[in-house]
Amino acid sequence: MDDADFPIHLARGMMRLMPPPLVERGGAMLLRKIGRNHPDLFRNLAELDAKSIRVEPSDLPHKFLLSFGGGAPPKLMLARRAGPAGTVLKGPLEQLLALLEGKIDADTLFFTRAIAITGDTSAVVALHNTLDRASINLLDEAMSLLGPFGSAGRAAALRLERRMHGLRERFGPARPAAERRDDGERDRLLAENAALKTRLAKLDVRQRRKQGASA
């Protein structure tokens, strides 16, 4: 694991154990910190149309409501009520955080169905494009909350992450074998399929012409 990466296993583990009010307070603190470190980002977010997105990490018990735009600073709350939201963003925490940091392309995640958006998609597009203008490093932001203990905390967090990662590798669910792209075989079958389709279509057209002529 790269040292610059976010300790995702640790974060997920901690957030699963944390009681909801603590998660909410932690999230709000982190957001305020990001606002202080990236005033441009908050200004850009405020300029957007007012929207809210329900964020549902598929591997956490918590759901969040993120509101932004309309001149106000962004707000992050726990979504306690299951009421219908304008937009719902679903996906594994790791992908959602990487998206927030701009490490992964949103369209790529979407094409491969790693994340799902339901409802009004313009909220997600506007948020993603605006976030992409700034360079946020979540680990740095989180650790800067610890003030002078930040660097010690960071080292400890990454150490713990490496250990959790190792455990997961040993005992976690087996990963599917990497998909092998057998291009030659695939292309041959596709070509054969296309040729058959064309023959069928020609017969079909001839048939239609005959019917047309006799009608």
Added chain:
Amino acid sequence: MASLTLGPLFFHWKPEQRRDFYYRIADEAPVDVVYLGEAVCSRRETFYMDDLPLITERLRAAGKQVVLSTLALITSETEMQDIRDRCAGEVMLEANDVTCISMLEGQPHVTGPFINVFNEATLDFLVGKGAVRVNMPMELSAEAIAILAAHNSVETEAFVFGRQPLSISMRCYHARAYGLHKDGCQFVCELDPDGLAADQLDGNKLLVVNGTQTMSHGYAVLLDELAGMQQAGVTHFRLSPQRTDMVKVAEIYRGVLDGAREPGEATLALSQLVGPVPFVNGFVRGREGMAWVEGAE
């Protein structure tokens, strides 16, 4: 006085159907201008090119102006050579691609709906090159059409009846829909003389394909808007040939243009004539093109 025109036939009709259609237009339809020629696919032309001189003669004898439309997309060497020949010919041309503009410079011509004339600056430039009549692109709102029609004294033409051309491609979707390729297309587009329906997955109607062209499923019907456009200075109103009684269609439009018929009553008569096809007028009303806004503006 407002002129009624018949746009180029976008579909691939059998040569004898095409010939009979134009003969009847010559004899019976109250249209002032007829656009002939192929705007969609050059491969089709060989079927009916030889008939064009006779059709032209007959239309002219009936007192109609004949204009030859050019392809909306020109790529091959043969297509370019054909354009050169026609630019040098005696029949007035409708340029559907800027390819023709430099060859037609200084020579009176019409610019077709496939050339993007979205604003006054472009209009001025094309008029400077010899355009005497400018077609409004499909997408323009009544407001934009009014600005362009009032901008200078050039004739302006609006598309007021028929399936609206929405896009053009190098790829033939008609062939593709029948599992064929463009080069071996067997001219399957002939099987769908009013376009091949391309519906939504839930069964709702949306588009039709016509060779390399994609069109609206709904017929554009701009009867309610005729008076407004006339007042704004639009001089020509185009009917696009569909598989319906185009002579009757022309009579309905002529009646409304002349103030002899009410648009509401005429719309009803038209819908009885063409059958179950929905009508659209969204573009001119500043809405999504597939919308139908009832009544006058």
Added chain:
Amino acid sequence: MREPTYLELVCPAGTPAALRAAVDAGADTVYCGFRDCTNARNYPGLNFDLKEMREGIDYAHRFGRRVLVAVNTFPRAGDVVFWQRAVDNAADCGADAVIMADIGVLDYATRRHPNMRRHLSVQAAASNPLSIDFYREQFGISRVVLPRVLSVDEVAAVIARMKVEAEVFAFGSLGTMVEGRCYLSSYITGRSPSSDGVCGPAEYVSYREEGDQMVSCLGKVMMNRYDKHENAAYPTPCKCRLVTNGQASYLFEEPVGLNAVSILPQLKAAGVTALKIEGRQRSRAYVGQVVGAFRQVLDALARGEPQPEAANDLYRLAEGGKETLSAFKKGWR
């Protein structure tokens, strides 16, 4: 300015961060647009204000790279001045060229900024030597972005007969309709690529789950229905599933992305000057990855070495997770 190796690599930037990512990853040239409807990627949160444009151009110039500004939509009647200001602003910011499509805008730029390089946008759909000649003679364009509908042989034939540089699309999403003349998006939503700079705008896009399937809609129109693990496409009209003769299919184009990395030598032999990467709407991460991979491939080709591993990563980033040579290949039609 730095001399391009092998072929000039022209890269997209939807944000200042993407511009820096493109420059850092080895782009020779970056193209971008202002934050309004004067450019063809007018999506929320995207593009540059004047200050960002000036800073972005300074950043690129510091590393010897060029910046092209796209003012490539068609002004609405009555609004022409807005587009003219965009051209003036691009000139003021020190852009190396402006990319345009509208005849009126080209005419203005030619008269007002005769010394600024003018490129012809793909939105102008100049697809044969005669129309390219028209734009060169009338507006002195130095480069044309060729439509994404020509095969390699056709690209070569066009280039052989024209007197300006050719830029072709090498990677990214592709429209199968002739660009600048497609009204499908405005037929469904009322907002058009031509004048609003948007195709299938996000505020009209919606998704809903139906059992195991996901349904995408544009406005009130159903675009697609995906099975659980099926790759998705952009919810634009030319990538939708339609029913013809009772059969549902991707009538216009499958959800695939263009990737011409395997035919770069053919494109060079055809006389191409520059390769364009599509994707101003994509993130800086995408820009960095694609540009980085192309940089390695071009450098390797220039040295006469085999294609590096990096080229293999590109397919993951393509639309629908699949890639194609599209119109470059014979038989596409």
